[in-house]
Amino acid sequence: MRKKVKKEYLKVLELGENASRDDIENAYSYFVRLYSSEDSPEITALKDDLSITERNRILSDIDKAYKALVGDDGVNRFEFSSKIEQQEIVLEDESVNETENNEAEDTEEIPDENEPVIEFIDTVDPIHDIPVEGSSNVDAKTETSDNGAGDEIDSILEFPLEESPDVDNEKDEIKFEISKSADPVVEFPGEVYSDDGDHLESEIEKIEIHDNINEESVVEITGKYLKKQRESRGIKPRELGSQLNISHKIITYIENEKFEKLEDPGYLRWAIKAYAKFLGISTEKCAEDYMRRYRNKK
Amino acid sequence: MKKEIWAIGGGKGGTGKSVISALFAATAAKNGKKVIIIDGDLGGANLHSLLGVSSGKSSLNEFFEKKIPLSETLIETVIPDLALISGDMMSYNPLSVKYIQRLKFYRHIKELDADLIIIDLGAGTALNTIDSFLLADKMVLVTTPEITSIENLYIFVKKIIVRKIKDMLDYEGFKEIDKSILLDIPKGAESIKFTEFLEKLKGLGKEQEKIVSQGLESLTVNLVLNQIREKKYAQYGISLKSVLKRHFNIDALFSGYFEYNESILKLVSGDSDIETVMIDKKISESVNFITKNISSGSDVNFNELK
Numbered sequence: 001m002r003k004k005v006k007k008e009y010l011k012v013l014e015l016g017e018n019a020s021r022d023d024i025e026n027a028y029s030y031f032v033r034l035y036s037s038e039d040s041p042e043i044t045a046l047k048d049d050l051s052i053t054e055r056n057r058i059l060s061d062i063d064k065a066y067k068a069l070v071g072d073d074g075v076n077r078f079e080f081s082s083k084i085e086q087q088e089i090v091l092e093d094e095s096v097n098e099t100e101n102n103e104a105e106d107t108e109e110i111p112d113e114n115e116p117v118i119e120f121i122d123t124v125d126p127i128h129d130i131p132v133e134g135s136s137n138v139d140a141k142t143e144t145s146d147n148g149a150g151d152e153i154d155s156i157l158e159f160p161l162e163e164s165p166d167v168d169n170e171k172d173e174i175k176f177e178i179s180k181s182a183d184p185v186v187e188f189p190g191e192v193y194s195d196d197g198d199h200l201e202s203e204i205e206k207i208e209i210h211d212n213i214n215e216e217s218v219v220e221i222t223g224k225y226l227k228k229q230r231e232s233r234g235i236k237p238r239e240l241g242s243q244l245n246i247s248h249k250i251i252t253y254i255e256n257e258k259f260e261k262l263e264d265p266g267y268l269r270w271a272i273k274a275y276a277k278f279l280g281i282s283t284e285k286c287a288e289d290y291m292r293r294y295r296n297k298k
Numbered sequence: 299m300k301k302e303i304w305a306i307g308g309g310k311g312g313t314g315k316s317v318i319s320a321l322f323a324a325t326a327a328k329n330g331k332k333v334i335i336i337d338g339d340l341g342g343a344n345l346h347s348l349l350g351v352s353s354g355k356s357s358l359n360e361f362f363e364k365k366i367p368l369s370e371t372l373i374e375t376v377i378p379d380l381a382l383i384s385g386d387m388m389s390y391n392p393l394s395v396k397y398i399q400r401l402k403f404y405r406h407i408k409e410l411d412a413d414l415i416i417i418d419l420g421a422g423t424a425l426n427t428i429d430s431f432l433l434a435d436k437m438v439l440v441t442t443p444e445i446t447s448i449e450n451l452y453i454f455v456k457k458i459i460v461r462k463i464k465d466m467l468d469y470e471g472f473k474e475i476d477k478s479i480l481l482d483i484p485k486g487a488e489s490i491k492f493t494e495f496l497e498k499l500k501g502l503g504k505e506q507e508k509i510v511s512q513g514l515e516s517l518t519v520n521l522v523l524n525q526i527r528e529k530k531y532a533q534y535g536i537s538l539k540s541v542l543k544r545h546f547n548i549d550a551l552f553s554g555y556f557e558y559n560e561s562i563l564k565l566v567s568g569d570s571d572i573e574t575v576m577i578d579k580k581i582s583e584s585v586n587f588i589t590k591n592i593s594s595g596s597d598v599n600f601n602e603l604k
């Protein structure tokens with residue numbers, strides 16, 4: 001990437017030229033959380049001056065910048081990628097128009113448990129604090145004194161289980177119980193996978209990724225599409241739910257696009273990514289498509 | 299040395315505009331610059347008390363009513379090389395200042411003999427406040443992390459953009475636009491959906507679109523956060539900078555922040571004085587850092603805010 005172009009992308013993430021890889025990750029998650037959050041003062045102060053369409057435009061600018069930057073030094077953001085794959089990506093990067101090289105990124109989107117997903121916990125922290133050297137721990141202690149970070153993880157993980165009784169009553173409105181005071185540094189989706197990560201990985205390996213990549217990169221990901229994919233694998237919502245640690249009800253709501261039941265966009269985004277990861281399709285594309293539908297229809 | 303005018307505004311009352319103006323001005327004077335500070339707060343002028351001047355003379359009154367040249371209304375302060383143009387106008391009705399008079403006032407400000415002129419704007423977004431702000435070489439917006447303060451900041455920003463674009467369109471002879479789109483602007487700028495407003499203006503024609511873009515490009519604001527009680531709130535500067543760029547289409551620089559500081563409270567209550575406050579290490583460091591950023595056009599990036 002040319003230096004000037006890189007500088008422009010860094011500017012989108014409000015970073016200086018000497019920004020490190022970690023800085024890029026931090027800034028990216030900071031701004032994704034900022035612009036998708038419903039309770040950061042800097043955004044709510046705009047009131048309805050900032051439309052949903054505009055939010056999405058800004059979010060996609062940020063996404064584009066991030067992807068372009070992360071692909072830049074040839075280091076795949078997913079550690080498992082082989083050297084050969086990386087080189088191919090670099091070549092592709094250079095041949096593609098600078099602003100469009102996020103497509104190259106899409107094809108390398110292969111599920112991995114190291115994927116940083118923290119940025120999508122967008123409603124967790126009202127002041128969208130980011131991990132800042134030496135300060136995050138202190139904040140976590142002072143902010144969540146009677147509601148420690150550990151409790152937050154538990155409440156998030158346990159939530160689907162609490163839902164499990166009343167199986168088919170879809171009329172019950174589900175409220176996600178993510179406390180606003182949680183520490184954003186917590187990587188709870190990672191925790192989810194670590195429970196039965198091996199199982200998940202082996203499931204994913206069974207899926208013929210390449211077939212899906214072609215289809216899913218042209219098709220808009222809808223609830224219906226997800227449902228079709230799930231059914232074609234002969235998996236019941238309940239099975240999927242227990243694998244992903246998501247209530248089967250949520251799975252059904254997602255598939256039927258019952259947006260009014262899906263109150264928390266931050267959790268939803270995470271759930272969609274988990275679902276996509278399970279299916280072996282691009283988590284980014286899936287979350288982007290689905291959240292766009294969610295925002296527009298809600 | 300090139301003369302510079304800095305305007306300190308931001309919309310919300312009580313955010314610290316006067317304290318910050320006084321600190322900027324006093325520090326620059328201590329560093330050997332010839333400085334004039336103007337109390338543009340037409341309602342609640344208090345710079346004189348911050349700068350150890352016993353109230354009495356009103357420069358603006360003398361200028362507007364007695365037609366005395368602005369340069370002859372300067373009042374000495376406790377800091378050598380720092381003169382005050384007082385806005386204390388108990389006997390004076392600011393609303394009676396006509397547009398022509400204001401233009402004359404702005405012209406006189408530009409002609410003042412000084413290295414640095416700092417205008418402390420009062421709260422609110424009255425037209426004379428907006429116009430004084432736009433007159434400056436460096437436009438400084440002060441806000442606290444409170445949501446009402448940020449709301450006011452956005453309204454203020456909308457108004458300066460609308461006013462700037464209107465001025466430029468007027469200047470280029472597109473006056474008829476006033477009636478269609480700019481109706482009641484900037485008075486009604488709170489209710490304008492900003493993106494719609496821009497779209498409409500650009501839709502008027504190629505030439506207008508160009509002027510609108512030029513107007514936006516010509517605006518760069520400097521953000522200063524005040525009364526920061528915890529470091530995490532300093533990040534609001536980064537957020538605001540991003541929102542001003544992505545949503546309002548203007549360049550913003552995050553110049554730095556002041557922590558919440560008891561000795562500033564003492565200054566305002568009269569239990570301390572400006573020179574004592576300037577010795578406070580944290581305050582002087584912040585002042586130096588921020589003013590250096592504003593003069594040089596550099597600012598704090600996300601990766602530097604650690």
Ligand SMILES: Nc1ncnc2c1ncn2[C@@H]1O[C@H](COP(=O)(O)OP(=O)(O)OP(=O)(O)O)[C@@H](O)[C@H]1O
Nearest residue numbers: 311312313314315316317421525558559562563566
């Ligand atoms: N960094 C700070 N720490 C503690 N108190 C502060 C700080 N900055 C300002 N204050 C307090 O806030 C109050 C308002 O300050 P100041 O008069 O400078 O605000 P202003 O924006 O000029 O208000 P107005 O809009 O009414 O002119 C004062 O009591 C002052 O002591």
Ligand SMILES: [Mg+2]
Nearest residue numbers: 315316339420
């Ligand atoms: Mg004041």
